[in-house]
Amino acid sequence: FDEIKAFLDGYGTLTFDNQREYTAIVNNAIPFEKVQMFKSFAVQFMVNPIAYDINATTINLLTGLDNGEFTITGATYEIEPTITIECSGDVEITINNKTFTLEDTDGTYILDCKNKVITKSGANASSIMSGDFPTFKNGTNVVEKTGTITTFSASYKKAYI
16 A cells, blocks of 8 residues: 555656656546555556656766767757856856856856756856756757866756657
């Protein structure tokens, strides 16, 4: 009963092949008192049609590029990475023709492009950023940067529709 209750907590991920996962929510309410009375019952899920790789890929955007470019193969949907930048002063970064600026920086910043938030040491640091959160695409991704950057990496899960 406890395992069923934990599984039906209302929100989570589903996988069918242990390679990709889907975000899903339980669509029908199931009173747990009734679960104990039945040997089987139907569970309806609403599943986001976008799947993500279970395992993330990390790329060093300072040293892991080939002439300012890197390639992603196999994805069929826009990828929203998590970017880590250790920098100081004003920094301007362009990824796939989308530019964002970080002003008056000093330290390590995490850009969560999926949730559209930037943090420093766990605290919201959105006030230092202007511009759009970048996305990656299947194929060639172009990265340009100016300013003092000592660490610049991205972690992403390929997305599929």
